[in-house]
Amino acid sequence: MKKQLLIAGSCILLGTLGASGQVTLQLQHLLTENLVNPLGINVTTPRFSWQLSGSRRNVQQSAWEIKVTTGKTAVWNSGKINSAQSVQVPYAGNPLQPATKYSWQVRVWDTAGHVTPWSAPASFQTALATAADWKAQWITPGFTEDADTRPAILYRKTFSLPKKIRTATAYITAHGLYEAQINGQRVGDAYLTPGWTSYNKRLQYQVYDVTPLLVAGANAIGVSVGNGWYRGSLAWNGNKNSWGSDAALLVQIAITFTDGSTQNLITDGAWKSSTGAIRYDEIYHGETVDTREEKAGWANAACNEAGWSAVQTGDYSKEVLIPTYNEPVRKHETFKPVKVLTTPNGKTVLDFGQNLVGWVMVKAKGNSGDSIVIKHAEVLDKNGNFYTENLRAAKATATYILDGKEERTLEPHFSWFGFRYIQVEGYPGEINPDNFTAVALYSDMQPTGSFTCSQPLLNQLQHNIQWGQRGNFLDVPTDCPQRDERLGWTGDAQAFSRTASFNFGVNNFFAKWLHDVAADQKADGSVPHVIPNVLGPNAGGSTGWADVCTILPWNMYLAYGDKRILEDQYSSMKAWVGYMQAQSKNNLWQTGFHFGDWLFYRPFDDNDGKAAVTDKYLIAQCFYAHSTQLLINAAKQLGRTEDVTTYGELLQKIKAAFVNEYLTPNGRLVSGTQTAYVLALNFDMLPEALRAQAAARLVENIKDYRNHLTTGFLGTPYLCHVLSRFGYTDIAYSLLLQESYPSWLYPVKMGATTIWERWDGQKPDSTFQTPGMNSFNHYAYGAIGDWMYRIIAGLDTYEDGPGYKHIKIHPHPGGGLTNATATLQTYYGTASSGWTVNGNDLTLDIEIPANTTADIYLPASSEGTITESGMVLSAQKDIKVAGSDDQYIVVKTGSGKYHFVITRAH
Structure with missing residues (x-):
C-alpha cells in the first residue's frame, strides 16, 4: 500500500491509499491540551488529540501509537495501544523537563486493520516548573509616578548577543497590562496581557518564541505597562488598586546559541524606566495618547537614554505565577x-x-x-x-x-x-x-458552530448570539463590555455556557476561569458573584450565580468529554453543595441574599393579579437540588462511589423538602410563574406523576400571556427545553418566533446586532429602559441558542459518550420553518444535522465524524417511508434500525454523510 502526503487547506493530512488510489484513512488537527503547538504548558501529563477521517462510512479507530521526542532524543513511544480513544490521550512517558520543546507524532489503526503513516509532527513547549526557575527580578519605575494620571510606564534594556542564535524564548508578565517590543518589533500578537485572574493567587505569564526578533550584536527590549485590571478602576465607588498600586514588570528571555551555549536576559536593577506617549489609560474611561511625548526608538538599541531613570527591584511573589494555557485576546x-x-x-x-x-x-x-x-x-x-x-x-x-x-x-x-x-x-x-x-x-476562541434556517430573523438572532459572545469573552466571561462594570458575573456565565460551547471552542477559556472561581471561593464554600472577585468578601452565595461551580464544569464535560475539568473542579463543586447544606434547615434552604430570576418580565398591567415574581427561596431549593445532582454526576465519572451514595441520599431529602414546602396536594406551585414551573420540571423536583400536569400549567401560563415569556436570567435557559421535553415543542416555537415584546426576536426587529441585557432595552417608542442598567451587549438571554441547535436542528451529544463521541441527532421540524441546519466542529471532526421540507418530502442531511457513533431520530411513522441515498433502509448495510420512539424511527450509524428522504402523508 502506497503512502501519500495530502495538503487540504491549512491541514496536513496523512493517509493510506486503497487499490483505487483513493485515500481511505487520514490524520489531521493534532492538538496538545486542546491547542495547536502551544508554548508554556504546565501540566505534567499533557493530553493529545487528533482527528481521523476516511472516504468510507463507519471509520472507527481500533488502536493508536504515539511517539514523543525532544530534538533527536526519544522520550516516549507508547507502542501499539488497542484503544478507540483519540481525544485527550494522556502522555505516559518519562517526566517532562521544564522550558523544553517536544515534538510528537501519532499513527492509528482502524477496525479494518488499515494503519496510517506517522502524522506530521506537532509540538508543545513546557513552562517554567517552579518559582526558583525565575532568575528575573520584579522591577518598578525609579521615579515618582503622577498619582492622578498615572501614565503608562516604559521599561527598556540594551544587551549584546555575541553569537548566532538558535532559539530564544521570552517569559513576560506584569502588574497591569503590558506590551513588549524587541528591536522595535512587537512581541507576539496577543493583547491585554497578562489577562485577568485573581492576581494575588494566580498571575499568568506569557511565553513567546522571540528567535526571529533577536540579532547577533546589539539588541534592545522595551516594555510598556498600563494600569489594567490590576490597579485600574474596577466596579464602583472609585475602587482602584484592587491588587496593588505598583506597575511592576518581570521578564526572562532564555537564549540558546548555535554552539549550544546559553544566556539569560532578565529584569534587574540595570533596566531603565520612563514614560512616553500613553499619558492616561483606564479600562472604563479610555486612553490618552500624546504623540509629542513619544520617545523615538525607545525599544531600539540606539535609543538615547538621557532622561531615563534607573529602576527599583521589588519583592513581589513569584509563587503565584502560572503559564497561560488558554487562548489570549x-x-x-x-x-x-x-x-x-x-x-x-x-x-x-x-x-x-x-x-x-x-x-x-x-x-x-x-x-x-x-x-x-x-x-x-x-x-x-x-x-x-x-x-x-x-x-x-x-x-x-x-x-x-x-x-x-x-x-x-x-x-x-x-x-x-x-x-x-x-x-x-x-x-x-x-x-x-x-x-x-x-x-x-x-x-482567540476557534469558531466551531453554525446555525442557519429559513427564517431570516432567527438567522439574525444567531448572529447576535455569536457577537454577544465575542464581545464578552475577553479573557473572562464579562456581563457587558461598555459601561463601568465588565465583570465576570457567574450567573451570566453558567446560563450561557452550553450555548457558548457550541459557537466557539471555550474548553480552555472556561477551564482557566474556573480555576479562579475555585481560588476566590470562600473557605465555607460560598462563591462570589463575580470572578475575579472585586466586590468584596460578602458579595457571594447567591443561588443560580454561585452554582456556576457545578453547572459549568459539567457542561464543559458534556461538550468536550474533558474529564480533567471535573477532576480539577470537584473539590469546588463539593464545597458549594456543602455551603448550601450548611445554610439549610431540615434540608430546606431559605436563608441569605439571592438575585432570583434576574430581570424577569414585570407585567404591571395585568388585570387578574398575576405577576412573574418567583419566590427566591423556591429557586434556591431548585438549584440546591441541581448542583447536588451534578455533583453526583461528577462523582460517578470520577469513581467516587461513596460520594454518589452520600449525595444521592441528600438529593432525595432536598426534593422531599421542596415538595413539602412549595407544592400543594393538587400539584400547584406556590409561585405560579413560568420560571417556577420551568425550574421544578427541568430539575425533576416534582413526583413523576405530577409532572405532566405541571407542564400543562406552564403552557397555560404562557397562553395567558398571549404566547410571551416572562422568565429572567435563571428561567430563560431552560424554558423551551422543558416545553419540548413534555411534548410542547409547538409552544416553544411560538415563544421563539414571537416578535413583540417580551421575546427574543423583539430586539432583532428593533435592529439589534447583539443580545440585550433587558427584554425591553429599547422600547417600542424608541425610548430606553433605565440607564442605570441597560446594556445592549449582554449575552445571557442568548442561551436560547442551545435549544435552537439541540432541538430545532437536533444536534446533541449523549452523556455516555460526551464531547460528541456518541452523537444524538433528533431534529424537530416545525414553527413554519422550511429548513434548519446546525454544524459543529467537534474534537472528532465535523458533525452536522440539517433538514429541509420539500413538498411532502422531508430530507435530512447528516454528517457524522470518524471514530464516533450516532443515534439518528428520523421523524417518520414507519420505516417504509424512509430512503437513504435513494435506497430503502433495509438495503443499507451501514445503517441499523433500532426501533421507534414517539413518531420517530431510530437508526444507528457510524461516521459518514447520510441523505435521508422521508415521504409524509398529504
Missing part, C-alpha cells in the same frame, strides 16, 4: 463605517453597523497639538443623537494629540470599548471613512 474582524452622520445636535458620528468590542484605528495627520477625541456608544437615541447615558460613569473616550509630523495610524493599547457608533471631535480635515477602522478584540 487577539484582533479579529475589522469594520469600516457604513454611514457618516451629522446628528440633530450637530455632532459627527460614524456608524460601523455592528455592536462590537475593541477599538477604532484612526489614520490622521495634523498640526502639533491637534487633539482628536473619539467617544463610543452602542445606540443613538430616538432623535438620532449620540447616546452614552447607559455607560454610567465610564467615559469610554480615546484621545490622540498629534505631533505635527507624518501621517500615522493611532489606536489604544490598554483600554477597549463596546460600541457601534463613535463620535469624532477635532479631526484635522474632512472626515474620510477610509481613515477609520473598527477592530474586534476577544479571546
Whole structure:
C-alpha cells in the first residue's frame, strides 16, 4: 500500500491509499491540551488529540501509537495501544523537563486493520516548573509616578548577543497590562496581557518564541505597562488598586546559541524606566495618547537614554505565577463605517453597523497639538443623537494629540470599548471613512458552530448570539463590555455556557476561569458573584450565580468529554453543595441574599393579579437540588462511589423538602410563574406523576400571556427545553418566533446586532429602559441558542459518550420553518444535522465524524417511508434500525454523510 502526503487547506493530512488510489484513512488537527503547538504548558501529563477521517462510512479507530521526542532524543513511544480513544490521550512517558520543546507524532489503526503513516509532527513547549526557575527580578519605575494620571510606564534594556542564535524564548508578565517590543518589533500578537485572574493567587505569564526578533550584536527590549485590571478602576465607588498600586514588570528571555551555549536576559536593577506617549489609560474611561511625548526608538538599541531613570527591584511573589494555557485576546474582524452622520445636535458620528468590542484605528495627520477625541456608544437615541447615558460613569473616550509630523495610524493599547457608533471631535480635515477602522478584540476562541434556517430573523438572532459572545469573552466571561462594570458575573456565565460551547471552542477559556472561581471561593464554600472577585468578601452565595461551580464544569464535560475539568473542579463543586447544606434547615434552604430570576418580565398591567415574581427561596431549593445532582454526576465519572451514595441520599431529602414546602396536594406551585414551573420540571423536583400536569400549567401560563415569556436570567435557559421535553415543542416555537415584546426576536426587529441585557432595552417608542442598567451587549438571554441547535436542528451529544463521541441527532421540524441546519466542529471532526421540507418530502442531511457513533431520530411513522441515498433502509448495510420512539424511527450509524428522504402523508 502506497503512502501519500495530502495538503487540504491549512491541514496536513496523512493517509493510506486503497487499490483505487483513493485515500481511505487520514490524520489531521493534532492538538496538545486542546491547542495547536502551544508554548508554556504546565501540566505534567499533557493530553493529545487528533482527528481521523476516511472516504468510507463507519471509520472507527481500533488502536493508536504515539511517539514523543525532544530534538533527536526519544522520550516516549507508547507502542501499539488497542484503544478507540483519540481525544485527550494522556502522555505516559518519562517526566517532562521544564522550558523544553517536544515534538510528537501519532499513527492509528482502524477496525479494518488499515494503519496510517506517522502524522506530521506537532509540538508543545513546557513552562517554567517552579518559582526558583525565575532568575528575573520584579522591577518598578525609579521615579515618582503622577498619582492622578498615572501614565503608562516604559521599561527598556540594551544587551549584546555575541553569537548566532538558535532559539530564544521570552517569559513576560506584569502588574497591569503590558506590551513588549524587541528591536522595535512587537512581541507576539496577543493583547491585554497578562489577562485577568485573581492576581494575588494566580498571575499568568506569557511565553513567546522571540528567535526571529533577536540579532547577533546589539539588541534592545522595551516594555510598556498600563494600569489594567490590576490597579485600574474596577466596579464602583472609585475602587482602584484592587491588587496593588505598583506597575511592576518581570521578564526572562532564555537564549540558546548555535554552539549550544546559553544566556539569560532578565529584569534587574540595570533596566531603565520612563514614560512616553500613553499619558492616561483606564479600562472604563479610555486612553490618552500624546504623540509629542513619544520617545523615538525607545525599544531600539540606539535609543538615547538621557532622561531615563534607573529602576527599583521589588519583592513581589513569584509563587503565584502560572503559564497561560488558554487562548489570549487577539484582533479579529475589522469594520469600516457604513454611514457618516451629522446628528440633530450637530455632532459627527460614524456608524460601523455592528455592536462590537475593541477599538477604532484612526489614520490622521495634523498640526502639533491637534487633539482628536473619539467617544463610543452602542445606540443613538430616538432623535438620532449620540447616546452614552447607559455607560454610567465610564467615559469610554480615546484621545490622540498629534505631533505635527507624518501621517500615522493611532489606536489604544490598554483600554477597549463596546460600541457601534463613535463620535469624532477635532479631526484635522474632512472626515474620510477610509481613515477609520473598527477592530474586534476577544479571546482567540476557534469558531466551531453554525446555525442557519429559513427564517431570516432567527438567522439574525444567531448572529447576535455569536457577537454577544465575542464581545464578552475577553479573557473572562464579562456581563457587558461598555459601561463601568465588565465583570465576570457567574450567573451570566453558567446560563450561557452550553450555548457558548457550541459557537466557539471555550474548553480552555472556561477551564482557566474556573480555576479562579475555585481560588476566590470562600473557605465555607460560598462563591462570589463575580470572578475575579472585586466586590468584596460578602458579595457571594447567591443561588443560580454561585452554582456556576457545578453547572459549568459539567457542561464543559458534556461538550468536550474533558474529564480533567471535573477532576480539577470537584473539590469546588463539593464545597458549594456543602455551603448550601450548611445554610439549610431540615434540608430546606431559605436563608441569605439571592438575585432570583434576574430581570424577569414585570407585567404591571395585568388585570387578574398575576405577576412573574418567583419566590427566591423556591429557586434556591431548585438549584440546591441541581448542583447536588451534578455533583453526583461528577462523582460517578470520577469513581467516587461513596460520594454518589452520600449525595444521592441528600438529593432525595432536598426534593422531599421542596415538595413539602412549595407544592400543594393538587400539584400547584406556590409561585405560579413560568420560571417556577420551568425550574421544578427541568430539575425533576416534582413526583413523576405530577409532572405532566405541571407542564400543562406552564403552557397555560404562557397562553395567558398571549404566547410571551416572562422568565429572567435563571428561567430563560431552560424554558423551551422543558416545553419540548413534555411534548410542547409547538409552544416553544411560538415563544421563539414571537416578535413583540417580551421575546427574543423583539430586539432583532428593533435592529439589534447583539443580545440585550433587558427584554425591553429599547422600547417600542424608541425610548430606553433605565440607564442605570441597560446594556445592549449582554449575552445571557442568548442561551436560547442551545435549544435552537439541540432541538430545532437536533444536534446533541449523549452523556455516555460526551464531547460528541456518541452523537444524538433528533431534529424537530416545525414553527413554519422550511429548513434548519446546525454544524459543529467537534474534537472528532465535523458533525452536522440539517433538514429541509420539500413538498411532502422531508430530507435530512447528516454528517457524522470518524471514530464516533450516532443515534439518528428520523421523524417518520414507519420505516417504509424512509430512503437513504435513494435506497430503502433495509438495503443499507451501514445503517441499523433500532426501533421507534414517539413518531420517530431510530437508526444507528457510524461516521459518514447520510441523505435521508422521508415521504409524509398529504
